[in-house]
Amino acid sequence: xxxxTQTPKFxxxxxxxxxxxxxxxxxxxxxxxxxRQDPGMGLRLIYYSASEGTTDKGExxxxxxxxxxxxxxxxxxxxxxxxxxxxxxxxxxxxxxRVYSYEQYFGPGTRLTVT
Amino acid sequence: xxxxxxxxxxxxxxxxxxxxxxxxxxxSAFQYFMWYRQYSRKGxxxxxxxxxxxxxxxxxxxxxxxxSSKYISLFIRDSQPSDSATYLCAMIPAGGTSYxxxxxxxGTILTVHP
Numbered sequence: 638x639x640x641x642t643q644t645p646k647f648x649x650x651x652x653x654x655x656x657x658x659x660x661x662x663x664x665x666x667x668x669x670x671x672x673r674q675d676p677g678m679g680l681r682l683i684y685y686s687a688s689e690g691t692t693d694k695g696e697x698x699x700x701x702x703x704x705x706x707x708x709x710x711x712x713x714x715x716x717x718x719x720x721x722x723x724x725x726x727x728x729x730x731x732x733x734x735r736v737y738s739y740e741q742y743f744g745p746g747t748r749l750t751v752t
Numbered sequence: 753x754x755x756x757x758x759x760x761x762x763x764x765x766x767x768x769x770x771x772x773x774x775x776x777x778x779x780s781a782f783q784y785f786m787w788y789r790q791y792s793r794k795g796x797x798x799x800x801x802x803x804x805x806x807x808x809x810x811x812x813x814x815x816x817x818x819x820s821s822k823y824i825s826l827f828i829r830d831s832q833p834s835d836s837a838t839y840l841c842a843m844i845p846a847g848g849t850s851y852x853x854x855x856x857x858x859g860t861i862l863t864v865h866p
Contacts, residue, residue, distance in 0.1 A: 679856035679859055680854075680856040682853055685852050687852060739786055739844050741798070741852075745795050746795055
């Protein structure tokens with residue numbers, strides 16, 4: 638039981654390049670989330686998927702797109718990377734019920750640098 | 753102004769000390785209050801949660817919520833070097849379109865030295 642896994646662990650991009658961050662969970666959770674973490678800013682929600690087939694914007698969605706490929710997988714795409722997207726990205730998942738959505742399980746993170 | 757404010761520290765204490773970590777918030781709709789712990793270069797993990805006001809105790813950890821003051825606290829008794837981590841408070845309203853949308857504080861970096 639691996640929990641939430643993310644790939645890659647590290648990535649360096651040049652401005653304007655694109656990439657996709659992958660996330661998978663094996664806990665049979667309905668809901669999945671993408672956050673970014675910047676110094677002094679805490680964790681900020683980028684996009685989330687309450688259930689398979691649905692996605693919605695969070696606090697900071699600009700410059701990102703997401704795909705909920707199936708119940709297990711939720712990917713985050715940067716179409717044209719910018720230095721402001723340098724950050725640590727975390728994927729998380731939680732149970733389906735609203736009561737349990739606060740108990741989110743996080744992956745190990747992807748450290749992204751855009752030069 | 754951020755919805756949730758948390759002193760980033762860093763906070764350094766000797767082993768065995770009582771640690772107090774705090775957050776203030778402005779959104780009176782918040783009903784669930786969580787504390788996440790994040791070790792260096794790891795993802796956050798849920799430590800404790802409290803619904804509405806009151807206290808909750810789990811071993812050496814106590815979470816308090818004072819909704820009248822919009823203030824939450826986490827106390828760590830008999831702190832250990834293994835408690836060294838960043839502690840993030842998080843909150844969420846009940847119901848409506850707030851599903852899953854945690855609002856996090858900035859995190860407090862805690863170091864417990866032997």
